Amino acid sequence: KQEVTQIPAALSVPEGENLVLNCSFTDSAIYNLQWFRQDPGKGLTSLLLIQSSQREQTSGRLNASLDKSSGRSTLYIAASQPGDSATYLCAVRGGSYIPTFGRGTSLIVHP
């Protein structure tokens, strides 16, 4: 059974810092990995989707990397802003429609 772990569970940083969120998974036979953002009281918003054949994806200040063989992904946020404060979840899919989600990293960026 696929298990997804996210470290750290919570992170508080001053504005302007570059930061890295980590996601690890136990079964490397994945189809893709997706990073989501969840704001309090709201649903999930997709940030980046990395196919198993890809190494990284970039969108603005966000960069997600994937090392399938080691079962790891990182989400890099450059020049963090207070508006980046949210919970970030990663989800992996093993070739089916059923994603396995991590518990998320709760990020606070303070001015």
Place this chain on the structure above:
Amino acid sequence: DAGVIQSPRHEVTEMGQEVTLRCKPISGHNSLFWYRQTMMRGLELLIYFNNNVPIDDSGMPEDRFSAKMPNASFSTLKIQPSEPRDSAVYFCASSSGPNPTDTQYFGPGTRLTVL
């Protein structure tokens, strides 16, 4: 498009009562997903529909839970009778298709509290 619409946004009920959660997917999307999110278990898939047909309900916790999708624009998740351990945030998501590459769009969720 208004996105995925869920109602109610908050529901407080007493143990033993019937609860019905509603979802309107994004127009044109063929796949619909119901999730439950708790502190203990994180985000779990309950059931998945494709073209209004339930494809996999293995995540449904027990017979007290049932889901229907009578047409392409509406789905319900019903809990009868409800129990305190059902308290959670229930999300509905839709996507254009069942492929893993199809991005899921999530609704805002229904926060259910069973007293």
